[in-house]
Structure formats: structure tokens, C-alpha cells
Amino acid sequence: MKNNFDKISFAIILAFLSSVAVQIVSHATEPSPSQEVSELMAGGNFSYALKFVNEKIKQNPNNAELYVARGAVYARAKKNALSMLDQNKALEIFDTYPAQYNSVSKSNALHNRATLFNRMGKKYEAERDYLEAIKLFPSNSISFFELGKMQLKQKRYSEAKENLAKARELFMKQSNQEDIKEVDKLMPLVDKALSK
């Protein structure tokens, strides 16, 4: 009798452990929520992207990565004020919850906030955030690129050249052909200005 009971208990434990293992396996291979957001936006589906990320934030209100992603959705929809709130929220979470800290993700939030400052004409704040984003994640090619573009508009040609060259180098490393072309369009303008 005891033997049967042991067998049944063992079978129940085994079934439980298997179900947990299956759950772990199936969750572990899902893409990150921010990647889902990227894919939804790539399909032009901003409202789905927003709905998706809002649902995720409801489930996990202290996940900084989700605010960065939602902020990006807002920023691409030109809702700058809402985007700024989300990037600030993400940065606040990174500083408040050490377990949430991730230098790449924080660099991402700083980059997006810098772009928002740049759009608002707050160049000093934008530059500060771009530089901080680069410091946290030196492979942040897009921050070098946007900083270089901003400096070009400010006629700070030497600095622009340096940052655009660095961006190009990183884009090459990251096989980002599209943005290499963008840098190549700007470089002759910088060189022309510098030769005057």
C-alpha cells in the first residue's frame, strides 16, 4: 500500500516538474517584448504596438525596458511629451531598482531622451544625454550618429566629423548598410565646410 502511495506521489511530482520545465522552455525562447514592439512598428502597426506594450506594463509595472519601448512608440508617432515621460520613468527605475539595471537598456533610454531634447531645441541637454548614452554603451552607433548630425547643424564641424566617423565605423561592424549610406551623404558636407 505504502509502495503504491510512493509511486503515485512520485508520478505527481514528476508530472508537476515536467509541466514547470515545459513552461520554462516555452517562455525562455520568446523574443523580448521590445523586439515584439519593433516588429509591430515595422509593420506600421503603431496602435497594436502601443496596445501590446501597455498590456505588458500592466502585468509588470516596474520593467524599465517596457517604458523605453513604449517611449519609442510615442516618439515615432511624434508624441514627444508622452515619450519623454516614459524615458524618464525608465531612467528612474534603473536608478531605483538595481536588479533592473542594464547599461545597454539605460543607454537606450538616454539616447531616446536626447533625441527628444534635440527635437525640442534643447541642444545642451541633448548632447549631455548622447554623451552619457555613449559612455554607458560605447557601441551605441546611433548616438554617435545623431550627436554628429546635431553638431553639424551647430557648425561644430571638427566634432561632427569625429562622431560621424565613429558612427560609420560602428555601423560597418554592425553591418548596418543603410546608416552607412546616411553618414556618407553627410561627410562631404563636413569636409567641404572644414576646407573653407
Place this chain on the structure above:
Amino acid sequence: MTEEKKPEIESPPVLSKLEKSEISNDAVIGGARKSEHQLMFLDARAEGNQESPSDLSLKALNPEDPQYASLIANRFEIVDNTPKSIKNGELKPLYDYSPLISKDNEVSIDFYRKVVEAWFSLPEIERNELIGAGVIVRCKEVVNGEKGTPAAFFHATKSNGPEIHIGATGTDTQSAVSIFNENRDVSGSLKHEAGHAFFDIFDLAHDTNFSKLFYRDFLKLPKDMKNDPQYKNQSHVFAECYAFVRGRQSDRVNLVKEHFREVRKFVEKKFEK
């Protein structure tokens, strides 16, 4: 996750790149200095990976035979002049443990390990097929894949062989606003990109039989899927089915295998699941 045109980017020879990056990671086995990467390959192969016929043919050659050096140089990235090493008291040839996987200096050893494990999770016959087709795998800190995915496949060009790039992070940088995506499924990424490589190896873009199967499935798709460019891409669908057959589990893969049944069967048959 994506299939892209090969960029015309000059890259240094893989071997010299690795030699440079491994200087600080050396360890010693059996008197010969071995990098951490090579140790990993030793471990992976010790866990039951069998030798392929080409491994055996390589072994049959005298190490001093010029053909021996050229075979190794063509097949493997990490070349060691020491022909043998001691592992668990047993003599093992080193060249068994070095598939064509390179690592950028910024990439962490943990991430590289995941890619190596993913590589060895593929059946040996398929790994050899990929090696034979000249496919190399590059581990990168950042990959600018389509839609922000952290992986990409580059077709062979006149100057370069086919390449699979697996990144620790994917970047989506439209409109100056970025989203950095952490690669949470390294194994799945590699399997998907390997699927793109097999699509090229089998030249399925010109296979009318495969096309017929694909369109038989495609015509039955719900409207929203039909409008999604990724499901119009035969190589992408094949790659998703291959990844599924090789164990990738995700909602997206499940969606493809449910809706592309003919393609899935084709892949299963091709790889004899």
C-alpha cells in the same frame, strides 16, 4: 531572424582576428596552450558528438601532408600546430573542436558559449553541410537585423562566403529613436539563420516543387498573415520551419508550423526528423 544582402564590408581574415582576441583567454591543457574557446569545443565534443566521415578522412592524413594543412585551414577557424592534446587522460585530436565560429572582441565569453552550444545542438551531418558550404558564424555585440532582430543571414557574394551573424543585442533605429533588443533566444536565432543557409544550399529559390508547396500553404493563410511581408518570403518560412524542426519553440514559430503545413512536412522530410 532575417535574410539580408551581403554588405561589401572588408573584414580581416577570421583566423588572425581570433588569434588576436584570444591572447588573454589562454589556458593550458596537456602542455599546449589552449584558449577558452578551444576548451569549450573540447567540452562540447566530449558530450557525445560523433565524428563525421570528413573528420575521419582528415585523421587518416599524415599531419605533415600539405593536404592536411589545407583541409584544416579550409574547414576550421582555430588552427593549432599541436596535433594532439590530453583531455581526461585520453589523447584527442584538436581539430575536432573548431567549427567556423568567430567572436568580436566586445562579445562576452558567456554569449559566445551560448552560440557554440547552439551550434553543437545541430546534428553533426547538418553542421558539416554548413561547413562544407563555407558558412561561417560571427558572434557580434550588436547586429542590425531586420525589424530590430539580433541576427542576420548574409548570402554568399563574389568576395565572401555565406555568413550567419548572431548578436547579443539587436538594434532598431528608425527615425533617430532606438530600441535595443536583447537576444533572449540565441539557440533559436542560430537555428533560424542556419535555415536560411540551407535554403541557399538546396537552391530552393529555384525549386519549383518547393514553390508549389509554399503557395499551396500561402493561399490558405488568413488575410492578415498574407499581408505580412515575412510570410511572403519563402526563405523566411523555410528557416522558421527548420528552426522548429530543430527544436525552436515560440509563438511565432508555432504560427508558421501551423499555417505552413506542406512546407513543414517538406522540411521534416528533408532533415528526416
